[in-house]
Amino acid sequence: GENVEQHPSTLSVQEGDSAVIKCTYSDSASNYFPWYKQELGKRPQLIIDIRSNVGEKKDQRIAVTLNKTAKHFSLHITETQPEDSAVYFCAARGGGGGADGLTFGKGTHLIIQP
Amino acid sequence: DVKVTQSSRYLVKRTGEKVFLECVQDMDHENMFWYRQDPGLGLRLIYFSYDVKMKEKGDIPEGYSVSREKKERFSLILESASTNQTSMYLCASSRGGVGRRDIQYFGAGTRLSVL
Numbered sequence: 001g002e003n004v005e006q007h008p009s010t011l012s013v014q015e016g017d018s019a020v021i022k023c024t025y026s027d028s029a030s031n032y033f034p035w036y037k038q039e040l041g042k043r044p045q046l047i048i049d050i051r052s053n054v055g056e057k058k059d060q061r062i063a064v065t066l067n068k069t070a071k072h073f074s075l076h077i078t079e080t081q082p083e084d085s086a087v088y089f090c091a092a093r094g095g096g097g098g099a100d101g102l103t104f105g106k107g108t109h110l111i112i113q114p
Numbered sequence: 115d116v117k118v119t120q121s122s123r124y125l126v127k128r129t130g131e132k133v134f135l136e137c138v139q140d141m142d143h144e145n146m147f148w149y150r151q152d153p154g155l156g157l158r159l160i161y162f163s164y165d166v167k168m169k170e171k172g173d174i175p176e177g178y179s180v181s182r183e184k185k186e187r188f189s190l191i192l193e194s195a196s197t198n199q200t201s202m203y204l205c206a207s208s209r210g211g212v213g214r215r216d217i218q219y220f221g222a223g224t225r226l227s228v229l
Binding site: 006009032034036042044045046049089091093101102103105106107 | 147149154155156157158159162172173204216217218219220221222223
């Protein structure tokens with residue numbers, strides 16, 4: 001099955017700086033890579049996703065890049081703000097079809113220092 | 115807005131009890147999922163369902179079963195609860211298919227403690 005590794009487990013950055021979280025996956029057939037943000041005590045919410053036919057996607061301060069050859073993808077947050085503090089999870093879905101569940105990384109606790 | 119509702123936010127059960135966790139979605143989604151979330155381990159897939167009465171094992175199905183008698187409802191069953199099943203349980207649903215239809219929406223979670 002799919003295996004997703006996520007680094008770092010904790011990331012502390014100064015407000016206004018950029019943050020980068022990296023993930024690798026094992027199944028070359030995986031075709032969908034979402035990123036979820038989970039604030040303390042709340043449910044995970046999708047913030048951005050990318051499919052295997054695209055190399056990069058951007059939404060305001062958030063961007064995701066995908067390198068299919070190396071089987072890794074990254075989340076980039078620019079101009080970080082206090083409300084960006086949360087746990088971020090990357091995930092991958094295998095190539096078996098739309099019903100397959102997601103395999104998640106273990107999460108990155110992002111701390112924005114004022 | 116997609117709404118995924120889990121019937122309980124907190125549950126306390128005793129070892130050996132049969133436990134039902136219920137999840138309902140109101141958007142006519144085809145796919146439903148159960149995950150458990152543990153500190154340092156992320157979210158792990160227990161079971162999923164892509165149609166009524168259909169189910170597929172995820173990565174950690176041992177000790178669990180599921181039921182999907184109606185499209186909107188997906189139940190997770192712990193036949194005989196054990197202390198190592200103390201965890202946060204998250205339900206999710208997706209419309210199904212490709213494109214924007216495969217986005218998963220999560221419920222608020224049920225924190226289960228087995229004593």
